[in-house]
Structure formats: structure tokens, C-alpha cells
Amino acid sequence: MINKNKEVTVIIGGGHAAGTLLTALLQKKYPHKVVMVSEEPHPPYQRPPLSKNYLAGEVDKASLYLKPPSIYEKAGQQLRLGVRVEQINRDDKNLILSDQSTLKYDQLVLATGSHVRRLNVRGSDLKGIHYLHDIADTDALRRELVPGKRLVIVGGGYIGLEVAASATKQGVKVTVLEAADRLMQRVTGPEISEFLYAKHTSAGVDVRLGAAVIGFESDDQGCVNGVTLADGGKVSADIVLVSIGVIPETALAENAGLLCDDGVVVDEFTRTDDPDILAIGDCTRHHNLFFDKRQRLESVANAVEQARTAAATLMSEEKPYDSPPWFWSNQYDVRLQMVGLSQNHDQRVLRGSILDKEFAVFYLCLGHVIAVDAVNFPVAFMVGKQLVKLRKSVSAEVLSNPNIELKSLI
Template structure:
């Protein structure tokens, strides 16, 4: 069941090549509809699950029907965090979460128009790059002191700041939004700032994060805490109900603490674990988290979680074709951010997985082959 009219599809292109019109809708679909039909699966599209009755093992749907279940998987994802500010309901203010959002925004991104992006995270910056490609005048407003501050280190933030500025995007840091100005016919005309200034706008994209979709689970009495709580086998407190993806706060054997991750890789890997659990196999979820972002001609690949690092090592330089930042804690590699350097990402994935302790000088030395760090011959 899904409340959208589309079969399961990829969301990452919505802020990139689908937004620019470089790929069509069919290419987003994970599988053609015929695959589900030939496998004997039912797609119930455009319908929302309203309630779970655990006592009778039934779910109530928005079309007034009910379904019985033996096992139930919640893959409810997340919903957008909205900006509560004066004028937030004006025409021309957009959010990006699904195909419909991307299509509406794409129609507005016309060369010469002024787009203001509120939020300097992955999605906001990808839209900024896509709009810039279409000749739109773009301003990015970020309340924090650097871009993507929540997910990456200052070296990567500075690189993308320079990349966007060099492309002609007006990027403003430490800039809080307090509201929106109304123009003709209830359309947004500007974004008001905490310092009293105003940024003119024809279009606004608010991209300030998401909130896990837990209402259905909470209504069923399942424990939730910044996500639906699941174990390393993706099981909720109720063994008949599993949950996967952005909506979960989960146990991963790779981390000491429970985590909630917003990434395609996490959703796919948890789905594999859930499938094994449904088939009676115990294959705990222990994948190293990884992420990516495409902006302009840059591919950022990230593995691990860099929070709580105590040392950063930069290999290469932002002026080079590619460079990487290694994050260490007590000498152990816990995360790697690679810019146009796929080998550093692949090697980093292994180092993080193996919790490898590496001499920082070797990580930094361009004469040290990255592959040699994986085989264990060079560690100190």
C-alpha cells in the first residue's frame, strides 16, 4: 500500500536530473508494474493505511476496506519539516518530497527567475545546482555557520560553499528566515530575514529537513523515539510487525547507540534484513552507513558517521580533481568524505567497516597507495 499514485520509485533524482528534465518518470520506477503483477503481488496505490489493529491483525485503509495480515512491514518514511513563519502559505513557496513536488517546482524554474532556497543541506544544495543549470538566479539561506553542517566537516562545507559561489549562487550563512513577503495575487515576493533585510524571490524552496513518519506505529501502541524502534532484525516490539527505512530508529551491530538514518543505502540494507527475518533467517543489520550527493560536476560520497571525531586528515586538496577527508577517533577511522575520489570512498568503506587504526601520516601522504591501507600492511 502507498498513498501516492506511483509504483515504488527512486527519490534522489527528484532534486537533480528529474528536476532538470533530463530523465523521464518511467526511469524513476524501481521496477515496471508488470514485474509486480507477474510475481503475484498486489499494488494498492493511492490508498493510505489509517489504522493498525494488532489484536485482530488487521489494517484499515482510506478507501474503507480492511486487510488481514500475518506479518506487516512499515516503510512509511518521513514527512517534511515545515517552516512556521508569517506568509508561509503564500503561492510560490515549495517543498520537495515526491514526484508531484518535483514536477510543480520544475515548471517554475525558468531562466531569469529568482529562486530562494531556505536550507543549505543536501536537498537544498542539489536543487540550487539544478536550478543554476537552468539559468535561474539562486540564493541559498542557511541559518548555521556552514553548509551541510549536520553531516560533514568544515573542509567539505567550505568546498561546496566555494563551488556554489563560483557558479554564481548567492550563498548566505548565519542567516535566519523570519517570514515571507506577499506580492501580487497572494504570491511570494520576498523572504524576510532576522537581521531585518529582505531577499526578493519569485520562487522559494523550503528545505529544512524531515521528520520520521511514526503516527501509524504510535497509534498501534508501538514504541517510538525519533523513529519507530526496531532491533537488529528490523522487528518492532510486536514480532509480527517490522519497520524499515527513514522511519526507524534501529539497532545496528556497527554502532553502540541506536541510530536513525536518512539514506537510500540504509533503506535497502534494512529491507534485505527484513526479508531474511520474514523468511525465518537471522541476518542482523550491520551495514556501514553511506550517502552521496551530486552537485554540478561534483560527486560527494560519504561513509560512516563523522560525529564525535577527534581528528581530521585531508588527502589531496580542494584545488585538485579529487580529495578526501578522513575522520578519526582515537586513531580509528570512523568516517570518510570523498569528493570526486571514488577509490578513497571504497577504501574508506573497508577501513570504517574493519574499525581500522591507521597512521594519519599515511592517510595524508599522496605517495601512499590507498589500496595498501586496506590489506593491513601499512597501519603505523
């Protein structure tokens, strides 16, 4: 158990998890000094808008911030921005920073997030090839999204498809290259994949499935001007976005000797194997009471819930993290909301109308609802949250029957 009488709590990282933890500690009137160290020059901010309305120029940078910087300062929380933690010395509870200073801690919270997965193929270092993970990435990409330009997106997951929608609305010619045989294959079923394929193609996006990238072509100035595919085909490009997933940022934890396994391993109270170090957000592989095994989740919901649990742990409260995971995506006029993990389902049930763009897919395993994907169907999502949390057994006939109110199922 972490000792409340200790004086300095340091948070490493400045993303959604770190920002939510700062806010939760404020609300709980946490009695100790809090210092957040972040490599980025910004206070904690939301990342989802980076591929959507911020990329489209519909909102400004300040609107991304979870709180105005003055809120933290007034509360006595110190933000050390633009500084990287180079090393954790657990023996003397000391951090070595990139500005050559050191920082003592009594409690430490790792909220280091993740970094983008790089595509290591011929020409991958050419100018005009982008990745999207932070504000600077979006700013750089947005400057190049000029009407008539040809944007090739490598990867048909959340980020890739959201950027495709944003860029298309700005008059950019978009091609999406997905190596798998359907979009978002890792996280959803074929009904959603096919719906999104139809949505993007009808908007003018050239979506190519089974398209593995093996290299990039350049012009005389060293800028990307084409993408080479494994089948020998080539796609012309003025701009390329590579969006093929992320990798948990665990280097600090590993070098400090903390237990890691594709993420910093934590329990349901966000504790690592060091009693004075917690970890939250995308960097963690956690034991959620909802699952039988540890999971690594890349979502705002996970970051928020783990941060709230960490705040409780720092206050010596017992608040396990046991919420079912949920996700969302906005593309054109589509609001996709997802709860649970559908990978192990043995039955899918459709409710609503795909043609009317308002439907839900319920995923069952041995008769129990384990996940729900809802398109423009918020009631199905909200009811689905409860069904998944309760692991409710519901028949396919009931789930698909429009004459039975969904709310009556909980």
C-alpha cells in the first residue's frame, strides 16, 4: 500500500491519462505535491480530435486542452513541459531528466502512453510521409492537405479512416491501402467493415483491400510521389500517412526493472510490481476484473478509468478498475460506438437497418453478450454497456426483434 504521508508524487507523461489523474487528485483534495513531467510542450490534451475536427481546422489548439494551464498552477500542481525523463532510479527514488536536472519522488505514476508503429520499407524516410500521434504531427499533416492533392493512407483502422473522412471533406483525393481483407478487421465484425467500406467509397475514397505496401517512390527532390504494392502495383501520392497501430511506451519501465509484457504490467488498482510506482493508460497491460486475462487497451475510456483508479489508490482507497472497455469513432455522418471485445464471439446478431445507417451488431459467446457495435444508435450502445458489464444472456431472437424495447433487457 502506498504511504499517504509521503510528499511528492510525480506523473510521467502528458496525455489523457495524466490529465485525468491531475483532475481527479484536485477533486479529491490530494494533500501532497504533484509534479507532471511531459516531453510535449502542451498541457494535457485530448487526442481524438487530432484525426477529426482539429485536423479539419474546425477547432483550435486551446480547445484540445483538458484544463487551462492556470487551473493546475492555482492548485499547486507543477507542469514541467518540454522535458523528458531519461532514467528512473528506484533505489533512491530519483529521476534523471533531459535538461540535466534530477527530481525526487515518493510516489511515481507512469502515463507514458505509446508511440506509432513505423513501416520499415524502402523509401520510408522520404519527405511527405507522415505519422499521426500528437499535435505537432497533425499540424504538419494539415499544412499539406490542399484540395486536389493526392493522399495515400496506409492502414484502414480508426485513425486512417478518420483522416480519410476529414481529408475527403477538404477536397483531398484519398486512397486507403489496407493489407487485410476488410477494414478494421482487428476490432470489429464484417458487417461494420462492409458498412464503412461502402461509406468511404461512396464519398469518393479509393479503398483497396489486401494491399500490402513494400516501398515508396520519390521525385528528384526526395519527396514521396508513389507507393509500391506487393502485387507489383503502384499508387501515385503527394502525401502519405502511415497508420498501422501503436506500441506501448515501456522503455523507462523496462530499464528500471519493472515487470513488462507488451505493456507495463499492473493490477486492478494500477499498481506495478514496485509498491511506490503506478502505471495508467496506453502503456499498461492490466488486470481488469471484467476479463480472465490481462489486456492492453488503446482508448480514452481506458485512460480515464485507470486514472480515476490510480487517484483512489494514491488516496489509499480501494477502487478496482473493472469497467468494460468502450471506444468510438466519427466518420462523415457516422457515429460508431463500441463496447466490449468481440474477438471471441461465436454468434452475431443484427438489429436495425444498415441501409438507414442506424443499426447495431451484438456479439455473443455461449449465449452471453460480450460486445456491441452501434452505428448512429446510441440507445443500443448504452444498453449494450449494461449487457456486456452484466454478461447478460439474451437470445438472438430477442436482440433482433424491433418490437422489444432494448431498455427492457436490463
